[in-house]
Amino acid sequence: VEKKHEGLGYVATFTYITKRDDSRLLSAIPPHLIDYMECVKTTYNYHEYMTSPEKFYANTNLTKTFKVLSLSNSMNDSFDFISMIEGVPCTCLLYTSDAADDSLRVDLGGRR
Secondary structure (H helix, E strand, O other): OOEEOOOOOEEEOOEEOOOHHHOHHHHOOOHHHHHHHHHOOOEEEOOOEEOOHHHHHHOHHHHHHEEEEEEEEOOOOOOEEEEEEEEOOOOOOOOOHHHHHOOOOOOOOOOO
16 A cells, blocks of 8 residues: 545546456456446546555565556546556465476375
């Protein structure tokens, strides 16, 4: 959380920074609605605080956990803020000593 909003209750557009096909959320929305939300002020903002893209990307804990989908502009057009995020899918790499010994398979049943 970075900046206090200079005005509550205004309507804004989205500027998408993630491709539609690279997002689980955006890919579920019909393309004509994505285009509409980028051109027409359709999203009502009723929050006091926001985070800038610079602050977000400087925090590795946030970037490991979330992906920024879109930005919106403040009410007086003085700065951009993150308006839409989604969780990053978790990838787990399983390593066992057996896997190192046997490159053909991973034995989850214990020692041979």
